[in-house]
Amino acid sequence: MIWVKVGYLGPRGTFSEEASLRYFAGKDVEWKMYPSIVDVLDAVQEQEIDCGVVPIENSIEGSVNTTMDGLAQDPDLFIEAELVLPIEQNLLVNEGTVLSDIKEIWSHPQALAQCRNFIRSLGVRVKTWDSTATAALELAECKRQDIGAIGNAWAAKNFGLHILQSNLQDMSENHTRFVVVRRGETALSRADKSMLLITLNEERAGALVHVLNIFAALELNLTRIESRPTRKKLGTYQFFIDVEAGVQEEDLQKAVSIIGTFGHQVRVLGSYMKDKKI
Numbered sequence: 001m002i003w004v005k006v007g008y009l010g011p012r013g014t015f016s017e018e019a020s021l022r023y024f025a026g027k028d029v030e031w032k033m034y035p036s037i038v039d040v041l042d043a044v045q046e047q048e049i050d051c052g053v054v055p056i057e058n059s060i061e062g063s064v065n066t067t068m069d070g071l072a073q074d075p076d077l078f079i080e081a082e083l084v085l086p087i088e089q090n091l092l093v094n095e096g097t098v099l100s101d102i103k104e105i106w107s108h109p110q111a112l113a114q115c116r117n118f119i120r121s122l123g124v125r126v127k128t129w130d131s132t133a134t135a136a137l138e139l140a141e142c143k144r145q146d147i148g149a150i151g152n153a154w155a156a157k158n159f160g161l162h163i164l165q166s167n168l169q170d171m172s173e174n175h176t177r178f179v180v181v182r183r184g185e186t187a188l189s190r191a192d193k194s195m196l197l198i199t200l201n202e203e204r205a206g207a208l209v210h211v212l213n214i215f216a217a218l219e220l221n222l223t224r225i226e227s228r229p230t231r232k233k234l235g236t237y238q239f240f241i242d243v244e245a246g247v248q249e250e251d252l253q254k255a256v257s258i259i260g261t262f263g264h265q266v267r268v269l270g271s272y273m274k275d276k277k278i
């Protein structure tokens, strides 16, 4: 019996797949792969799958805007878990390719950005693909000797590529936070972290500080604040705020209601257990 249908960015060999397999280890899962992060979120919305696993933040490159905007635009999506995956980027090549042969690097934009210094040191062009695994698979299929792909060791092994160099990313410590997204609110009763989306009702001096002071007064610790454009007018923003409290906690409920009383919009994007791995 299939327990849960889970979708992630494919094809096989992506970091999203690694995150999904780790998170759902030991569970009965029917897996579905999608060509883009937006497609994963759409499939959750359309109930083609029960949950989607998508990257949201990387320690070197920062937010994955596609995921942030997808969550902000779809009021039905809810984050039920987070997991943090260590990311090691490798230079993958066809057999016989040496570093001086490489004229172009292929990968997903997030992976290319994590390896900016390495790519600059080679002084070569880049080409972006929908995932690191797509780049690796295309390279293996075209057998070109003048291209390198950036991706994980699984892709090298399974697509018959060679690892020319490991740990290419700008900082040796590299982690990506993934979130598990469902349709409809499914907060755990023991959640200890939440993600809120706040849209201020007016542009005035101190409006954001005022909101932040509400969390401070209730001794709610914030672990992340990111702004994204509202997309309606240049210079207007929405704020993604991670707070160390579950939605079931009275203080967080108080904060949400006070912020609402001042006319600002607050949406709880998710409430879940903090991944304590890093």
Ligand SMILES: O=C(O)C(=O)C[C@]1(C(=O)O)C=C[C@@H](O)C=C1
Pocket: 009, 013, 014, 015, 016, 017, 055, 058, 064, 087, 108, 110, 111, 130, 131, 132, 133, 176
């Ligand atoms: O292309 C992949 O392998 C992905 O799973 C996507 C993704 C991302 O978008 O952040 C996931 C983790 C890494 O940070 C690099 C790429």
